[in-house]
Every structure is written in C-alpha cells, then in structure tokens.
Amino acid sequence: MKKNKIQLADIPTTAPAGLEKKDLKDETERLVERLGELQHIMYAQGKYSVLIILQGMDGSGKDGAVRNVFHGCTIAGLDLASFKKPTEEEFAHDFLWRSHKWVPQKGMMTIFNRSHYEDILIQRVHNWITEDRVKKRMAAINAFEELLEFDNNTLVIKFYMHISKEEQEIQLQQRRDDPTKFWKHNDGDWEERKLWDKYMEAYEYAINESDIPWYICPVDNRWYRDYFIAKTLVERLEALNMSLPAVKPQ
C-alpha cells in the first residue's frame, strides 16, 4: 500500500479566493471552443482517443459539466456512457465488463458519467464486497487503465468532482424544491448523504491507489468547475501535438 498522499479535507472545494465568475467567462468560452477544435483534429487523425471519467457525490455537477464543457465538440467523435445500477446481464459479469465495452476507439472522446470506480465506492461503503475484493478490484482497474493507454493511445483523464458537504445539501434541496430540477430528485441521495464520511474515505483510497493520477476539481462554484475541466482537457490534448492528416501530393 502506498502512503495516502491526498486528504480531500485539505483541498478546497471552491474557486481560488478573489476570483469571480466574470473573470473567467471569456477564457472558459475560449477553452470550450478550443476543445472542440482539438477534438475535431483527434477525430480526423484517428490515432489517439480520450477517456474522461467524472466521479463525485450526488449533486457534484457531473451532468452540468457534460452539458457545459463539450458543446464545441462534434457528437460524431463524442460518446457519453452513464453508468447506473448494473443490469442483470452486467451483474452476471466481472465489474469491468461493462466499462470495457464502452471505452473509446481510436479518434473518439468518451465521457464516463460515473464508472468502474463505483464498484469500489458505493459497493464498499455499503459493505457489499470484502476489503480483499476492493484491493483486487483496485489492481484490476490499474491494469485496465494502463492497457487502454499503452495499447490504444488512450488518454485516461479522471476528475474527482470535489463538493463540500454543505454545498451538496443546497444542491439536493434545490432538486426537491425547484420544479425544473425535481426530476433529478431522489430520496436515495439523502440516504447516501448520511454515509458522507465513509464515501470520502473510499474516494481517498481510490484516488491514492490509482496509478493514473486524478484531477481534483473544485465544484462548489459551477463556473469554476467548467473552467477547470475545459482547461485541463485543452492542456492535455494540446500536449499531443496532433495535426490533420496531410494532403497527399498529386
């Protein structure tokens, strides 16, 4: 076991002090547009692929990030896989089976809204699996993500959507009160909230035992979340130095 490096409680869930929404508006728009350009080149080139994993507590703004960050991208090269309670068929397979099915092929960008990490989070918090199985699954996740990187040029980019317990309450309460948000309300979310501390421990384990590092994204300010994710993705994609396939000489 590696020594735990990240303590979530030590990391802010809010935007850096002094920064305001209006300060980042133009830059976030530019980044969202640039992300679309880079995704187009990746799609046209068909050499690399990107797997974006969004993990976080209920109300941490995963859906909002999907809505706000990717609208410069073409859906021809963008897939979204939302992992909910496993189907009967999925449950009759190893926990990575359904994730593996949805990983991006070359040229594609795929977003996992929740992921295989649920199988060492919700399942662990509720004691549905043994600690021995948690460890084995963590090792299997590391091997799986490494496989995607070395064998299919996949960038695996993981965001932990870091929300404060107070902000979660506000978000869940809005779902209960606001008619336009009520469709997302779920009594079960309030039940899971009671297990907050156990979830934080389980997330810390997953983050600290992962070979591929996580980005801890402060989400209490949604405008900062969008900026953070867009900026991270643009930087990672720029670093690939991709270019459109060259015109062939006549």
Added chain:
Amino acid sequence: MKKNKIQLADIPTTAPAGLEKKDLKDETERLVERLGELQHIMYAQGKYSVLIILQGMDGSGKDGAVRNVFHGCTIAGLDLASFKKPTEEEFAHDFLWRSHKWVPQKGMMTIFNRSHYEDILIQRVHNWITEDRVKKRMAAINAFEELLEFDNNTLVIKFYMHISKEEQEIQLQQRRDDPTKFWKHNDGDWEERKLWDKYMEAYEYAINESDIPWYICPVDNRWYRDYFIAKTLVERLEALNMSLPAVKPQ
C-alpha cells in the same frame, strides 16, 4: 521474467504408448455425457462460469474438438467465439476489447477458438509489435484472466493443442486433397508453417509466462485429443461440487 519451465519439444504430441483408439472409446463417450450433465447443473445454478481457450497451429484440431467434445451440452448454456482477423472496429481498440465482450456470464460455458493470445503470437512472429508491447500485453492478459476468476467465478481453462510439424503437414495436405475438407484449405496456412520455430518459441513464452496454467493437449491422435479435453473439463467441473438449486420448502 520467470524461468522457462515448459519446452514443447520435450512433450509428446501423441497418445501414450500402448494406448489405442478402441481402449478409450467408451470412456470418452461417458466423459462427454458427464460434461453435459455438469454443464446443465452449472447453467441451472448460475453461480460459476467456464472460459475454455483453444490455441494451436493451423490443423491442430480446434474445430474438431469443438465438434466432438461438447455435443452433450445444451447450447442454451454454451457459447462459441471464433477469433479471426480483427475487424476495423476491433482493431481500433485495445487487444483485449473483443475478448472481454465475449467472456461468459455466470452459468455459461464459453469456448474461445483462438483468443487474445493471438495478439502475442501471430503479431509477434511477424514482428508487427515490439517486444516491449509483448511483455505489456502478457501482463495485461494475466490481469484480465485473474479478473474473470476472482470477480466472476470463472474457471479459465486453456488448452495448447500440441501437434507435431509432421502431423500438421498431413492435415494441411488433406485439406488440399480431400474435397470434403477443401473448404478449410488456405494458402496462408502453408506460409505460416514456414515460421514454425518462431511460433513454438512464442507459444512457449505465452505458456510459461501465464499465471493461469495451460494444459498441453497431444493432438496427433484425434481420439486422444477428445478424451484429454473431455477428461480435463469433467475433472475441473466435478471439483466445483455444484448442485441444482434446492427445492424450496412449501
């Protein structure tokens, strides 16, 4: 790197001396029937699953084994996945993607006719991949097969179909000459045959570096092959001590 333990050249490709086809006929029939019974219980119980991997040179009798050993089984609980040249979609994913899609769900028995091992055999022999990638793929295979075992109660049972170079020539020649076998004739098989020694080395590597052990099945005598595979499968399944779900008290 582990020390190579198995040298294929030291292992006979024929039935043990003194044994004749007629000696095993009844016993093989009994084993095939018993395999069907055990598979039925496994299917009804829905707790375990079996992945059978058949790997070997062209003409080593993989198709014949599929035909002869499993006819006591119900196809409701039996799947066959034959891995040929990857499709364009498969090729745009990591090498384990297509294998993972076809692994058995609980209760099922799945036969892989060829498998993910091709990606460190044919691809290695032709130098389509680097030695570094061979090593990484071998590690990924070990992690993958272990995942099936610990997370889905899957028995991974692997047979190397051990044929002599002389017997392969006879088999390939029959495909060329016999009108009932000509449909299987393929000039490419004769080309691959020229790389025999490189293939043996690649197989030895795969066998010796595998965490889950292989069964080396002598196939020059096809009747012995059938007996060997049926016997191995029956023994492995008997050891699970499976039983039909009990009748519930009224």
